[in-house]
Amino acid sequence: MEFTFTEEQRLVQQTVRQFAKDKLLPNYSRWDRGEKIGRAEIREVAELGIFGLRVPEQFGGQNADFVTCGIMNEELSRGDFNYSLFLQLGMMIAELLAAYAQPEVQAEWLPRMATGDAVMAIALTEPAAGSDAANITTRAVKTGDAYVLNGEKASITFAGNADAGLVLARTAKGGARGISAFLVPFDAPGVSRQVYNSAGARLHQRGSLFFDNVRIPAAYLVGDESGGFYQAMIAFDFNRALVALAALGAARQSIDETIEYTKGRQVFGKPLATFEGVAFQVAEYLTLLETARLVAYKCLWLKDQGQRHTQEAAMAKWMGPKVSAEAIHACMILHGHYGYSMEVPLEQRWRDVVGFEIGDGTPEVMKGIIAREAFGKAYTAYKE
Ligand SMILES: Cc1cc2nc3c(=O)[nH]c(=O)nc-3n(C[C@H](O)[C@H](O)[C@H](O)COP(=O)(O)OP(=O)(O)OC[C@H]3O[C@@H](n4cnc5c(N)ncnc54)[C@H](O)[C@@H]3O)c2cc1C
Incomplete structure (x- = not known):
């Protein structure tokens, strides 16, 4: 067993984390104010390579491994959950076009996707x-x-x-x-x-x-x-791990902010963080977030090895956004009345993450997939 990222993956993690902190987080609330993203901004993020991750190199992409894609996705979400969807949809469509589209369609769309010129x-x-x-x-x-x-x-x-x-x-x-x-x-x-x-x-x-x-x-x-439905499901499978990691990145950022806040906030003459009622909540959510994160990365690792990963994908998809939403909610409460303000990004993150408990398949549908894998197709309620 190997639980460490490679040297190259750690570098990607540091680079995207810094970008997310400096460039994305300070601007996160704009979307709530109804601002629309400009193409110049999309191209700036594209320079990180997030649009061409699964675009083959001959079309200007990186053909990156899936674990690296997961790392980028998780880190982007620490700054702004929204951006991870550029990465996810870019990956899913590149994967399907590269595998199944006619050469002229690949030549027309894949290079545009890699540069961020085509949003899909x-x-x-x-x-x-x-x-x-x-x-x-x-x-x-x-x-x-x-x-x-x-x-x-x-x-x-x-x-x-x-x-x-x-x-x-x-x-x-x-x-x-x-x-x-x-x-x-x-x-x-x-x-x-x-x-x-x-x-x-x-x-x-x-x-x-x-x-x-x-x-x-x-x-x-x-x-x-x-054959389109079954082809698309290949991409939906790995993307479920990415949805989970996006939610988990947003939640982990919220926990880190809460650790800093509770260290500084004085109550009853002591830092809030010194009370076990506070610190144990953080400890519990760190445990849950890490558990969901491991199953998501295992899914992507299996994909990189060319192994079946349907069950792990469904596990990550129902668990990741759920524990993330719960963790962010707890962070709001631990910030006291400040947590109920739109001046801090917690409630926006919570709303963003909850949407992706539904998007890409609900928890009930995910549990149906896990059950089908466990019990066998003969025991599903659905017949084609
Ligand atoms: C933020 C967001 C982004 C999205 N992006 C896309 C996108 O880009 N492309 C796209 O095609 N779709 C997208 N969707 C749609 C999404 O995939 C669907 O909303 C989702 O599959 C659920 O379908 P539904 O909304 O029709 O709910 P329904 O299927 O009507 O389900 C309603 C409720 O019933 C439950 N339910 C349904 N069947 C069962 C069952 N057999 N047993 C127990 N419970 C059940 C569900 O879990 C859910 O809680 C997005 C949705 C959201 C919220």
Whole structure:
């Protein structure tokens, strides 16, 4: 067993942690005030390499190992949870395009993704199909050398600001087996967007996407027709560990701030930190956060080894955001009335993290996956 990061990974950790502290944390509250991120800022973060992590080197990316991607993701979130979604969606889509897209689609989109010039989304969820994702009804019909898309996607991260997305649409009857993936440029005629008033993570402009007779070249089909759902799940698997690490990074930063605060705050003539009722809460959350972190990194390590990691991914995904949200909540209380102010970043972090207890699969769905792996497919409630 080996629990240490390599020398190179430690350097990445230090570099991104410093960047997050100096550049991201002081500006974190902007998104709550309704500010929108500019392309110049996105390109500045792209210089850290976070957009091209899984873009192959020939297209300008790093083809980084998954543990390194996890480290960057965790550290970014210490400064601003929102930024980790650029990394996550960039990784998922690069992975799928590199594995399954036509060479001309790879050549057009992967270099733009690596430089941060193209912000990407994944559009699976629909108004009537979330946890039951194989039940989607958005249709893609082949007409000559094009597909025509019609339908509505709901709750899509970057709906308001993405340039393109991987859109899952039905090409045949049936459940998951009739679903295909398409790279859809969002400036195509017939695409429209509606941004939600989200409780948190407002940089993401989460919202709905509408496809009204959207015509896209047949070459933009990614992978096999009707194989899109299973291909996408490959990326959803490793991304669950990244969602967990993003939440855990935000929580760990909150704990570190709370340690400093409670050392300085005097109550009953002594530092708050000297009371075990305070220090033991911090000790408990450090334990829970580290436990969730280990399962998330184990998932990414398994992915790097080419081994199955579905169960670890689901474990990390339900546990990471949950213990993170609980830890941040405790940090708010330990700050007393200051913790209930928007002058400190705790309540914003809490709202951001809670969204990702839901996004990318709810705790119930994750436990269903763990149970399926443990009991076997014959004992699941769902049949295709
Ligand atoms: C912040 C955020 C970002 C998101 N980003 C994206 C994105 O980029 N792309 C995208 O495609 N989607 C995205 N989503 C959508 C997300 O994947 C779905 O919200 C999620 O899968 C749940 O689906 P739903 O909201 O329809 O809830 P439902 O499926 O209606 O579930 C409602 C509740 O019932 C529970 N439940 C459902 N089925 C069962 C069951 N069998 N047993 C027990 N309990 C059950 C769920 O756990 C949940 O608590 C995002 C969501 C959020 C909140």
